[in-house]
Structures are given as C-alpha cells and as structure tokens.
Amino acid sequence: MIDFLPQLALFWRPCLTGALLALLLSLLGLYLRLRREYWAALAYGQLGAAGALGALALGLPHITGGLAFSLAVAGMKHWLEKCLPAEGLFPLFFIFGWSLGLLLTANLPGVERLGAALFEGQLYFAGIEMLCGAALALALGAFFLWRTGRFLLLARLFPAHFHAQGLPAWPVRAGFDLLAAASLALAVMSLGVMGAFALVFIPPWLAFAFAPGWRAALAVAPVLALFAYALAFVLALIYDQPFGPTLALVLGALALSGAVALRFAGRAEGGE
Amino acid sequence: MKLLQAAQLIAGWRRPAHRPVSFTLGRGEILALAGPNGAGKSTLLAVLAGSGARVFSGDIFRAPNLRIGFQTQYLPPVAGVPLSGAELLALTGASPEGLPEPLAVCARRRLDKLSGGQRQYLALWAILQAPADLLLLDEPGNHLDKAGLASLPSVLRARAAQGAGIVLVSHDAELARACCDCLLSMEACND
Numbered sequence: 242m243i244d245f246l247p248q249l250a251l252f253w254r255p256c257l258t259g260a261l262l263a264l265l266l267s268l269l270g271l272y273l274r275l276r277r278e279y280w281a282a283l284a285y286g287q288l289g290a291a292g293a294l295g296a297l298a299l300g301l302p303h304i305t306g307g308l309a310f311s312l313a314v315a316g317m318k319h320w321l322e323k324c325l326p327a328e329g330l331f332p333l334f335f336i337f338g339w340s341l342g343l344l345l346t347a348n349l350p351g352v353e354r355l356g357a358a359l360f361e362g363q364l365y366f367a368g369i370e371m372l373c374g375a376a377l378a379l380a381l382g383a384f385f386l387w388r389t390g391r392f393l394l395l396a397r398l399f400p401a402h403f404h405a406q407g408l409p410a411w412p413v414r415a416g417f418d419l420l421a422a423a424s425l426a427l428a429v430m431s432l433g434v435m436g437a438f439a440l441v442f443i444p445p446w447l448a449f450a451f452a453p454g455w456r457a458a459l460a461v462a463p464v465l466a467l468f469a470y471a472l473a474f475v476l477a478l479i480y481d482q483p484f485g486p487t488l489a490l491v492l493g494a495l496a497l498s499g500a501v502a503l504r505f506a507g508r509a510e511g512g513e
Numbered sequence: 514m515k516l517l518q519a520a521q522l523i524a525g526w527r528r529p530a531h532r533p534v535s536f537t538l539g540r541g542e543i544l545a546l547a548g549p550n551g552a553g554k555s556t557l558l559a560v561l562a563g564s565g566a567r568v569f570s571g572d573i574f575r576a577p578n579l580r581i582g583f584q585t586q587y588l589p590p591v592a593g594v595p596l597s598g599a600e601l602l603a604l605t606g607a608s609p610e611g612l613p614e615p616l617a618v619c620a621r622r623r624l625d626k627l628s629g630g631q632r633q634y635l636a637l638w639a640i641l642q643a644p645a646d647l648l649l650l651d652e653p654g655n656h657l658d659k660a661g662l663a664s665l666p667s668v669l670r671a672r673a674a675q676g677a678g679i680v681l682v683s684h685d686a687e688l689a690r691a692c693c694d695c696l697l698s699m700e701a702c703n704d
Contacts, residue, residue, distance in 0.1 A: 275594060394596075395604050398589035402605065402640055405562040405583035405649070453623060454597040 252478070255367040255431070259470055259484075261375040262428045263440055265382045267466035269424055270445035271458055272386065272393050272417065280331035281421055282441035285311050286434045287338025289426025290359040294345040294352045303355060304374065307426040315422030319414055362433025362485025364474075371431055378427050385412070385420055393417060394455070433485025439492040440466055447499040469495050514540050516579060516647050516678040517561065522571035524553065524560035529569045529702040531557060536697055540646070543669060543679040545689035548699035554682040555586070557699070558649045561680060575647075582645035586652050589636050591624040598624055598635045607642035611671070613664060630658040641672055648672065650681040654688055666691035 266282075273279045289307040296306020314334055321330055346356030358366070367375075386393075389412040396403045396413040404410075428437040444465040445458075452458035473488035480487075521533040531553025538544050546554040559566040561573065562583040582605070589601070598620030602609050609620055616638075619631050627635070633656035641648060653669075654662050662685075669692045673679055683689055689696055 391604060398591065398594075398596075398601070399605065399636075399640070401559075401562065401564055401583045401585045402643070404564040405581040406645075407563075407581075449593055449595050452595040455595055455600050458595040 252365060254369060254372050255364045256474055258367040258372045258375045258431055259364050259474065260467060261372075261379045262424075262432060262437075263466040263470040264463050265375070265379045265424055266428055266437060266440040267444040267462040268386055268459070269382065269421055270441035271448060271462050272390070273421060273441060274445045274449055275394065275397055276417075278331060278421075279442050279445075280335065281418075282425055282438045283434070284331040284334035284338060285315065285422045285425035286429045286437050287335050287342060288314050288422075289338075289429045290356075290434055291338045291341035291345065292426065293359060293430060294342055294349070294356055297352050297355055298345060298349045304370070304427070304430055307430060308423055311422040311426035312419055315418040316415070318418050358433075359429060360434055360485070361483040362431065362436045362488065364431045364433075364436075364484040367431045371427075374427055375431075378424050382420055382424055385416065389413065389416065432488065433483075436485035436488040439489040440470070443492040443496045444469070446496065450499060450503050465495065514576070515574070516540060516576045517680070518572075518574040519561075520572045520574075522557070522560070522573060523569040523702065524556050524566050525569055525702070526556065526566055530566075531702050532700045533571060534697060534699060535571075536695070538647075538678045538680060540676045540678055541673045542695070543673050543681065543693045545693040545696045546680065546682045546699055547684075547686070547689060547696055549701070552699040552701045554699055555651050558583070558651055558680065558682060561647075562649050579647055580645045582640045582643045582648045584637060584640040584648075584650045584653060586655060588629070588633060588656070589624075591632065593625060596624050597621060598627070598631075601635055602639050602642070605639045605643035607639045609638075611642075611668075612638060613660070629656050630661060633657055634661050641668065646677060648677050648679045648681075650679065652682055652684070654683060654685050662688070 270279065270282065273281055289311040292310025293303035293307035295310065297303045318330065325333070342356065346353055392403070392408055392413050395408070425437055425441070432440065444462040447465055448458040448462040452461045469492045470488065473484065473491040476482070476491065477484045477487040515537060517538040518536070520535050522535065523529045523531065523533050534557065536544060546557060548554055556566050560568055562581055564583065599609060601624060602620065609617060612620065616631060616634055619627055620635065624632055624635070637653050640650070654665055657665065665688060669679060681693070
C-alpha cells in the first residue's frame with residue numbers, strides 16, 4: 242500500500258500541475274455557477290479536446306490547438322448570443338465539441354491515443370510545459386477574479402445599476418469567457434473532460450450550499466477541490482487507475498455526502 | 514445645482530412609450546413619476562439611466578461625471594447564492610450605517626435565508642446608499658412590509674438631504690406625497 246510514496250515523488254510535476262488546476266477550476270466554477278453557466282465547463286472542455294486533436298492531425302502542438310479553438314469559440318459567444326437563445330449556446334458548443342472530437346479520433350490515424358487520453362485524463366504525462374501553463378493560468382485567473390470579482394457579482398445581481406454606473410463591461414463579458422475557455426482547454430489536456438468538469442461543478446456546488454457568504458465560498462470551494470484532488474491522485478496511483486474517472490468518482494462521492502449532510506442540516510433546521 | 518433635465522422628451526423601446534415630458538431635477542430634490550400601468554414610467558427611468566431604451570425626441574441633460582444608482586422592480590437573483598446581506602451592500606459600496614436594527618442583524622445572514630421583504634429592503638438600501646449623485650428608483654416600496662414602507666419616506670428624505678437627486682416611480686400616492694418635491698403625471702403614447 243505504501244508503494245505509492247516513491248511514485249508520488251516521481252510524479253511531483255503532474256501532482257503539482259493538477260493541484261494548481263484544481264484551485265483554478267474551483268474558483269472559476271463559483272463564478273460560472275453564479276452566472277448559471279456551468280454547462281460552459283463541458284462545452285469549453287470538449288472544444289479544447291477537439292481543437293487539440295485537430296492540431297495534432299495538422300502536425301501542430303496540441304496544447305496550442307486546444308487553446309486556440311476554445312478561445313476562438315468563446316470570442317464568438319457574445320455575437321452568437323444575439324442570434325441564438327442564450328441558454329442553448331453552451332449545450333450547442335458541447336455537442337459540436339464532442340462530435341468533432343470523436344469524428345477526428347475515428348477518422349485520423351495517430352490521434353486515437355491523444356483522444357483517449359483527453360477523455361480519460363493524462364495527468365501522469367504532464368511535463369514541465371504543462372506545469373508552467375497551469376501555474377501561469379492560476380496566477381492570471383486568480384488576479385483577474387480578484388480584480389473583477391465584484392463586477393461579476395454586481396453585473397449578475399444588479400445588472401441595471403451596473404450599466405448605469407458606467408462600469409467596464411468587457412471583463413464581465415469577453416474577459417471572463419476567455420478566461421473560462423483558456424482554463425478549461427488547458428485543464429482538459431491533463432485532467433480529462435469529465436475530471437475538469439467535475440472540478441468546476443462539484444466543489445462550487447457544495448460551497449453554494451454550505452458557505453455562509455461569498456468570501457467563505459471562495460475559501461470552501463478550493464479547499465474541497467484540493468482535498469478531492471489529493472485523494473483521487475493517491476487512489477489512482479495505489480490502484481493504478483486512470484486519473485480522470487477516479488477524480489470524477491471521488492468528487493461524485495463528495496457531492497453525495499454533501500447532499501446527505503444538507504438533507505440532515507435541513508431537517509435539523511426545520512426541527513428547531 | 515442642476516443634475517438632470519428633460520425637455521419634451523419621448524422615450525420608448527421599439528416605439529414611443531409616453532407623451533412628451535419636461536422636468537428639471539437638482540441636488541436634494543425628489544421627483545415622483547406617476548401614471549397608470551403602461552404610461553412609460555419605467556421606460557423613462559431606463560432612458561435616464563442610459564441603459565437600453567431609445568430617445569425618440571426631445572433632449573436629456575445630465576450633469577458631467579454624474580454617478581447614477583438604478584434600482585429596478587426585480588429582486589436580485591440570490592436564491593442559492595452564498596451571499597450575506599453585508600456582502601450585498603459592499604457590492605455597491607453602500608454603508609450599512611442607519612439600517613433599521615432588525616435588518617442590521619439580518620445583514621450577517623445569507624440573503625436566501627431572509628424573507629422577501631427583508632431581501633427587498635437590503636437590495637433597496639444597497640442602491641439607495643451607493644455612492645451616487647442621482648438615484649433612479651422603480652417602485653421602491655414593492656415587497657416591503659408595513660414597517661419598511663413607513664420608514665421609506667424618511668430614508669429617501671435623508672438621502673436627498675445628503676445631496677442626491679432622486680427620481681422615483683411609485684403607484685403609492687401616499688409615498689409620493691410624503692417625500693416628493695414634485696410629481697410628474699405621465700400618459701401613454703397611443704399614437
């Protein structure tokens with residue numbers, strides 16, 4: 242059972258890469274949930290995967306392809322919102338990303354391995370470039386959210402007041418969309434589509450349910466994400482399992498525990 | 514000092530919503546917009562706030578560097594959002610000083626654990642006490658309980674005394690009489 246300790250030392254780069262991404266995705270997930278855009282996590286993840294596969298087929302670096310494709314679609318979002326009902330946009334992106342990714346995997350030789358890795362999560366192969374990318378993304382993302390978090394909340398809760406105050410609109414529209422797209426495309430390359438989605442969805446969901454305020458939620462979500470991530474990393478190493486599904490399973494179990502706790506908390510509150 | 518002036522102004526979304534209106538609002542003054550449903554009161558507020566509605570004719574003058582606070586009839590969508598009352602006030606830069614005592618206590622709790630009336634009062638307070646020269650309030654008495662409604666005229670008066678100009682839409686004639694310096698009756702444009 243303790244054989245995994247030397248492995249842990251061996252896998253410090255992937256371990257740190259995933260931890261940085263877990264922090265970033267959980268923070269991002271809070272704002273996506275606030276905006277009721279958590280479908281974005283799946284959509285940008287699938288688009289990133291499709292872009293990476295397309296880039297590999299063209300002989301380009303897959304990370305660049307994933308980022309470029311995801312960012313390009315995020316850049317068009319504001320324009321597409323004028324033509325299509327907003328609530329259907331992310332599911333549509335998700336469907337396109339999923340079908341493109343699978344078709345590329347099925348028809349182009351040499352991309353199957355990457356395709357499978359993107360869906361399973363290939364964290365153990367994360368090298369120094371992925372670690373640097375994750376560190377940069379976390380630094381930029383945390384700085385962006387620290388500077389614009391108030392505007393994101395204000396634009397969501399008091400949209401008319403936000404516009405009347407003449408506050409800068411680009412950070413809460415294009416700026417946030419681009420950050421979400423880039424972060425998710427990057428995360429998918431190492432955590433896999435469902436692993437990244439689970440990190441965006443579940444810790445913020447629990448933080449929304451339990452935190453007494455926004456500042457507390459900003460602490461609760463990353464702590465839960467790191468806890469689940471660390472547990473999944475160790476379990477995947479011990480039992481030699483693919484990382485993405487293990488992480489999704491651990492987060493799913495955490496969500497179920499949270500739901501049960503919430504149910505009991507609700508009963509206790511109702512009984513008072 | 515003149516904050517806002519409208520001259521023969523007609524506003525609307527796709528078509529003109531009301532008959533021409535003219536008024537001037539200075540610091541410390543409160544103007545009430547009255548009229549039946551569909552008379553264009555909320556549309557006029559939206560145009561004054563510069564958020565979306567169109568000016569079909571007439572002119573608007575706004576003092577340079579005017580800071581506007583705008584409260585609509587819609588409650589902030591806080592269901593399920595982990596946000597305390599104090600955090601809501603901090604969002605707009607509103608001071609909690611002067612909040613009625615029961616609400617000051619509530620402000621520490623999550624908004625979705627409060628009653629609709631408490632939430633509305635805190636949301637109104639967040640706009641009312643935001644750093645602004647001009648406040649545009651659409652039915653500020655909606656959802657308030659008796660105590661909240663009773664305190665509203667004095668709260669509005671106090672804010673005006675701090676130098677803000679206030680334009681409010683209200684169906685409550687008593688509220689308008691109790692705190693407004695001027696009443697503007699609006700009529701729908703049926704052309």
